[in-house]
Amino acid sequence: MDRVVVAEKLESLRRCIQRIQEKTPPEIGSLITEPDLQDILVLNLTRAVQLCVDIGSHIIGTSGEAAPVTMGDVFTTLNKLGVITTPTCETMKKAVGFRNIAVHNYEAINWEIVFAICNKSTADFCEFVKEIEGRGVVRGGETQ
DSSP, X not given: OOHHHHHHHHHHHHHHHHHHHHHOOSSHHHHXXXXXXXXXXXXXXXXXXXXXXXXXXXXXXXXXXXXXXXXHHHHHHHHHTTSXXXXXXXXXXXXXHHHHHHHHOGGGOOHXXXXXXXXXXXXXXXXXXXXXXXXXXXXXXXOO
């Protein structure tokens, strides 16, 4: 596994997390009425999910496990390998579901749900980073 690639993707994930934290408004009304804010948040949420999938796929690619069929399967396989915990696996699979709605059916997005996700997701993505780094893949953005 190329630890530099994983470290770079983790740093990109951290930037997405930071943007979500910076741009999430204090109340739902701002999100509902500001299309630019909607775009910034959805873009960073979908990027964050994709980066988690990419990181997982990269780790799995050198594990000897069969390639996952779906994005959700990436997290199931990471859990099976002991890289992430079951709660993180389940949370990330739900994030994939949101990503699929955002990418394939953007006009159907419920902004109240997005608001709730933004207020909770940064902790979920931070936990994913912590678990990846805690398994010795990389630490603190540095390669080992």
